[in-house]
Ligand SMILES: Nc1ncnc2c1ncn2[C@@H]1O[C@H](COP(=O)(O)OP(=O)(O)O)[C@@H](O)[C@H]1O
């Protein structure tokens with residue numbers, strides 16, 4: 612069988628819960644071959660972010676070229692891109708290698724509130740990266756920052772999704788993890804024609820470090836396999852849900868997910 616390959620372009624999380632580490636765990640569990648280009652090293656744990664050490668542009672370009680010129684990728688997932696120059700470089704490389712299955716997780720702020728993207732970079736993300744994306748997966752604050760729309764209701768999310776689609780994203784998923792006053796979590800997909808809602812019970816837990824990374828990495832894995840977008844999002848949501856539900860208690864703050872949980876809790 613032909614191997615299916617997925618590349619994550621994102622930051623490293625020393626605590627193992629988010630970023631590159633969450634992505635590679637997800638790729639492995641969903642049976643695709645995972646590769647990485649590291650945009651920044653973060654010193655991070657379940658309590659917060661202790662340091663950010665961005666990679667040089669040369670280092671990022673070289674990592675991507677190593678993959679593009681030899682191995683190739685069936686899908687790309689982007690996470691923490693740190694600043695405007697880094698986003699510009701990643702856009703150049705996506706065009707150079709004609710990568711089409713591009714999942715953009717517009718990472719801006721870590722769960723503890725620390726910034727993972729410089730403010731001036733939001734404009735570059737909107738103007739350069741979004742038009743290259745097959746799917747963009749903002750959470751509610753990220754969708755608000757990208758569109759300028761204050762997002763409270765589902766209707767606000769629909770308006771923001773339409774705007775992000777108009778900016779060039781072929782599909783938009785605005786995730787609902789931040790709607791903390793609700794007993795359910797609804798992720799909203801807009802494919803340019805219709806809205807699809809993915810609803811689940813909210814799990815009341817602190818162990819949500821890396822949910823967004825895991826979700827986007829799962830969508831990328833499914834797209835790489837040729838799964839169509841509506842099913843890819845459904846499968847990704849199910850994978851994240853099980854991984855949150857069966858998280859182990861690791862660290863004393865916002866703990867990581869258990870990416871292996873689906874093995875024992877029913878087929879993914
Ligand atoms: N408490 C929760 N219970 C169940 N699912 C959740 C919970 N929190 C987040 N999710 C799911 O995790 C994924 C990431 O959502 P979200 O937390 O909004 O993103 P981010 O990590 O980027 O802030 C989504 O699929 C969302 O439905």
Ligand SMILES: Cc1ncc(COP(=O)(O)O)c(N)n1
Nearest residue numbers: 622629630721821822823824
């Ligand atoms: C290096 C890195 N990348 C991304 C996130 C966001 O994580 P989340 O999936 O919890 O939004 C993070 N905390 N660290």
